[in-house]
Amino acid sequence: MPNRQLAIPQQECADCPIRHRAVCARCETDELEHLESIKYYRKFEAGQTVVWAGDKMDFVASVIEGVASLTQTMEDGRRQMVGLLLPSDFLGRPNRDTAPYDVVASTDVMLCCFRRAPFQKLIAENANISQRLLEMTLDELDAAREWMLLLGRKTAREKIASLLSIIARRDASLKDLPSKGEVSFDLPLTREAMADYLGLTLETVSRQMSALKRDDVIRLEGKRHITIPDFDLLMDETGDDADGGMLV
Amino acid sequence: MPNRQLAIPQQECADCPIRHRAVCARCETDELEHLESIKYYRKFEAGQTVVWAGDKMDFVASVIEGVASLTQTMEDGRRQMVGLLLPSDFLGRPNRDTAPYDVVASTDVMLCCFRRAPFQKLIAENANISQRLLEMTLDELDAAREWMLLLGRKTAREKIASLLSIIARRDASLKDLPSKGEVSFDLPLTREAMADYLGLTLETVSRQMSALKRDDVIRLEGKRHITIPDFDLLMDETGDDADGGMLV
DNA sequence: TGACTGTATTGATCTCGATCAATTACAGCG
DNA sequence: CGCTGTAATTGATCGAGATCAATACAGTCA
Numbered sequence: 001m002p003n004r005q006l007a008i009p010q011q012e013c014a015d016c017p018i019r020h021r022a023v024c025a026r027c028e029t030d031e032l033e034h035l036e037s038i039k040y041y042r043k044f045e046a047g048q049t050v051v052w053a054g055d056k057m058d059f060v061a062s063v064i065e066g067v068a069s070l071t072q073t074m075e076d077g078r079r080q081m082v083g084l085l086l087p088s089d090f091l092g093r094p095n096r097d098t099a100p101y102d103v104v105a106s107t108d109v110m111l112c113c114f115r116r117a118p119f120q121k122l123i124a125e126n127a128n129i130s131q132r133l134l135e136m137t138l139d140e141l142d143a144a145r146e147w148m149l150l151l152g153r154k155t156a157r158e159k160i161a162s163l164l165s166i167i168a169r170r171d172a173s174l175k176d177l178p179s180k181g182e183v184s185f186d187l188p189l190t191r192e193a194m195a196d197y198l199g200l201t202l203e204t205v206s207r208q209m210s211a212l213k214r215d216d217v218i219r220l221e222g223k224r225h226i227t228i229p230d231f232d233l234l235m236d237e238t239g240d241d242a243d244g245g246m247l248v
Numbered sequence: 249m250p251n252r253q254l255a256i257p258q259q260e261c262a263d264c265p266i267r268h269r270a271v272c273a274r275c276e277t278d279e280l281e282h283l284e285s286i287k288y289y290r291k292f293e294a295g296q297t298v299v300w301a302g303d304k305m306d307f308v309a310s311v312i313e314g315v316a317s318l319t320q321t322m323e324d325g326r327r328q329m330v331g332l333l334l335p336s337d338f339l340g341r342p343n344r345d346t347a348p349y350d351v352v353a354s355t356d357v358m359l360c361c362f363r364r365a366p367f368q369k370l371i372a373e374n375a376n377i378s379q380r381l382l383e384m385t386l387d388e389l390d391a392a393r394e395w396m397l398l399l400g401r402k403t404a405r406e407k408i409a410s411l412l413s414i415i416a417r418r419d420a421s422l423k424d425l426p427s428k429g430e431v432s433f434d435l436p437l438t439r440e441a442m443a444d445y446l447g448l449t450l451e452t453v454s455r456q457m458s459a460l461k462r463d464d465v466i467r468l469e470g471k472r473h474i475t476i477p478d479f480d481l482l483m484d485e486t487g488d489d490a491d492g493g494m495l496v
Numbered sequence: 497t498g499a500c501t502g503t504a505t506t507g508a509t510c511t512c513g514a515t516c517a518a519t520t521a522c523a524g525c526g
Numbered sequence: 527c528g529c530t531g532t533a534a535t536t537g538a539t540c541g542a543g544a545t546c547a548a549t550a551c552a553g554t555c556a
Contacts, residue, residue: 070393072393072394072396072397074397074401074487074488074489075489076487078401078487079401080396080397080400080401082393082396082397083393093386094382095383100390100393101393123379124375124379127372127375127378130375130378130379130382131371131372131378133382134342134378134381134382134385135343137382137385137386137389138341138385140389141385141388141389141392142348144389144392144393144396145318145320145330145331145348145349145392146320147396148320148328148330148392148395148396148399149320149322149328149330151396151399151400151447152328152399152446152447153322153326153327153328153447155512155513156512156513190533190534191533191534191535192533198400199399199400199401200513200514201513201514201515202533202534203513203514203515203516203534203535203536204512204513204514205534206533206534206535206536207513207535207536209534209535210535210536222522223521223522223533223534239322239324239326240322241322241323403542403543404542404543438503438504439503439504439505440503440504448543448544449543449544449545450503450504451504451505451506451543451544451545451546452542452543452544453504454504454505454506455505455506455543457504457505458505458506470552471503471504471551471552497556498555498556499554499555499556500553500554500555500556501552501553501554501555502551502552502553502554503550503551503552503553504549504550504551504552505548505549505550505551506547506548506549506550507546507547507548507549508545508546508547508548509544509545509546509547510543510544510545510546511541511542511543511544511545512541512542512543512544513540513541513542513543514539514540514541514542515538515539515540515541516537516538516539516540517536517537517538517539518535518536518537518538519534519535519536519537520533520534520535520536521532521533521534521535522531522532522533522534523530523531523532523533524529524530524531524532525528525529525530526527526528526529526530
């Protein structure tokens with residue numbers, strides 16, 4: 001299970017809305033004391049675009065609450081999600097001030113932003129931060145490669161099951177619950193966003209969700225709240241091998 | 249165009265078979281002098297497996313010559329390539345001694361290997377190397393995301409055109425030639441490997457290659473040598489926008 | 497030279513997911 | 527409460543790419 005926390009795990013932070021999971025001021029680590037001045041928060045509502053592909057981006061950020069997505073679009077409108085950011089994930093890239101993808105809030109999102117220039121200075125001066133960033137980027141690369149297997153070789157049903165298991169796991173680990181037996185959570189994505197994630201159409205997503213429901217692999221309350229009666233049963237549908245191949 | 253060189257660009261190195269494009273001894277940079285003892289070379293023949301998924305990997309390496317691929321396999325045999333390593337690309341990951349994917353030589357390959365332990369020490373002590381590694385990993389992440397768009401949303405024809413353009417570009421930049429007008433190169437992949445790259449079957453790859461040939465977008469001499477009469481024409485087939493969206 | 501082997505091409509057919517289209521469910525709001 | 531608009535479901539049909547099968551081709555070895 002990859003560690004997603006950038007620098008200071010498990011410390012409380014007075015002005016963060018949740019338990020602190022990112023570089024931030026107010027933490028009792030002297031090397032980070034001066035961050036105070038470079039940090040600020042931003043809120044986005046579900047559906048809002050955080051940055052457009054090609055825009056200047058004068059900050060990097062850590063997701064505090066909610067879910068955001070990175071999406072690529074072709075001229076003719078075909079779209080593919082290429083990144084899904086959940087709480088504690090990192091957004092942006094040192095040494096590049098132009099966003100390569102659209103970043104869209106899937107739910108209401110709270111970002112903890114850091115101005116670019118001082119953040120880069122911080123990296124340059126602080127070996128352990130850049131090493132942590134390397135670790136996190138390598139984890140993201142692993143996730144991207146798992147995702148490539150999904151896009152290239154899995155069936156629609158396997159794709160859906162994989163996505164649900166990924167979200168269920170992340171959600172469980174956020175709540176410090178095990179992802180075993182009965183698991184339930186709120187889907188932070190529309191059917192369309194799921195389709196963009198999986199390289200499918202929203203109709204196919206809907207059909208396969210219905211099929212999984214019919215086969216009692218999942219249960220739906222409303223459109224968004226999902227209960228998985230038996231997590232192992234869902235895993236059987238993903239096409240992944242039983243032991244932890246999943247790196248996400 | 250991403251910089252793929254790890255530390256010391258464009259310096260000659262007495263015992264490297266080609267112009268030096270990777271961390272290595274013998275370079276006149278004192279901080280790297282001690283690498284001498286941790287470095288060694290390994291050759292692999294086309295088709296040979298460098299490491300199996302799950303194997304211990306006690307080295308990291310830089311590709312000096314040839315082409316290798318990273319491939320994921322599902323239990324039932326479905327396979328998806330998730331990385332393509334060309335000369336100057338980096339193989340392996342600090343802080344993980346188990347290979348997550350099969351690494352297979354597509355052509356004869358020469359690796360410049362570094363023993364894991366001293367290499368990690370080097371990173372820990374040497375801020376600019378870990379920063380360079382971060383840069384390279386971020387570039388790979390970009391490439392992976394471009395690849396995800398290909399896998400999720402492109403047609404078979406677009407996939408083939410994209411792959412050819414990627415290889416043509418890399419090959420041209422290796423030979424310090426522009427990728428404009430007429431371009432020609434040797435395909436370092438079998439039809440099957442191309443299929444694994446693109447999430448297609450080898451029959452579809454073959455059919456689309458024939459179609460591109462029929463439409464005079466490419467010309468074939470033998471099965472492997474390819475000439476692109478007009479690079480722009482090929483780019484029109486990729487589905488990418490005209491300006492440099494491509495990051496690979 | 498011809499048999500053998502692995503790689504590539506081409507053909508015939510089938511299938512999964514896309515596409516086009518109609519309905520339904522539901523939240524917000526006058 | 528009944529409108530209105532958005533998200534989701536379901537149905538009917540189509541087609542790109544998969545699958546199964548036969549053939550071509552190039553290299554290698556006896």
